[in-house]
Amino acid sequence: MRKLTYGLNASVDGYVAAPGGDLGWSEPSDELFEWWLEEERAIDLLLYGRGLWESMSSYWPTGDQQPGATPAEVDFARNWRDTPKLVFSSTVEEVDWNTRLVAGDAVAEIARLKAEDGGPMRVAGATLAASVVRAGLVDEYTVVTHPVLLGGGAPLFAALDGWVDLELTETRTFPGGTVLTRYETKR
Numbered sequence: 001m002r003k004l005t006y007g008l009n010a011s012v013d014g015y016v017a018a019p020g021g022d023l024g025w026s027e028p029s030d031e032l033f034e035w036w037l038e039e040e041r042a043i044d045l046l047l048y049g050r051g052l053w054e055s056m057s058s059y060w061p062t063g064d065q066q067p068g069a070t071p072a073e074v075d076f077a078r079n080w081r082d083t084p085k086l087v088f089s090s091t092v093e094e095v096d097w098n099t100r101l102v103a104g105d106a107v108a109e110i111a112r113l114k115a116e117d118g119g120p121m122r123v124a125g126a127t128l129a130a131s132v133v134r135a136g137l138v139d140e141y142t143v144v145t146h147p148v149l150l151g152g153g154a155p156l157f158a159a160l161d162g163w164v165d166l167e168l169t170e171t172r173t174f175p176g177g178t179v180l181t182r183y184e185t186k187r
Contacts, residue, residue, distance in 0.1 A: 007142030015153040044119030049128030050089040130158035
């Protein structure tokens with residue numbers, strides 16, 4: 001059985017994007033960027049919803065060719081292109097960069113993939129994650145909390161039908177007061 005993780009940057013008040021989709025508040029320190037790069041290298045399959053897919057695919061296919069790209073950004077772009085990805089959307093018409101498009105039931109497909117042998121998968125994007133969290137498929141939650149209040153936007157977690165018991169497995173503070181908390185789902 002594969003492990004499924006959900007991890008994103010979030011504000012202290014629990015948003016992953018400010019109103020209008022602005023992500024400028026979550027600019028990572030070099031140390032945090034390196035940490036995210038290591039996290040992504042450990043993932044065998046990335047699962048995207050439309051919104052985050054559009055954001056990631058608008059930059060990372062050529063992120064290593066941008067003027068001033070750091071060595072970590074070059075590595076991240078290459079890893080992003082090389083890592084297999086699924087995009088769950090009924091409106092996206094075409095994907096590229098080692099990616100497959102899935103227009104059907106995301107929860108059923110992710111449950112099927114999770115039941116297979118293989119390396120870890122990461123669900124990326126709060127809207128897609130909401131249905132996967134509700135279905136009880138997530139094994140690990142990684143929340144990187146930035147010291148900012150957004151007051152609204154896209155929430156990290158949508159309403160649940162009941163609580164999910166978690167066990168804290170890691171904490172870490174990064175420059176600028178950004179804090180990582182990692183939890184495993186108690187089963």
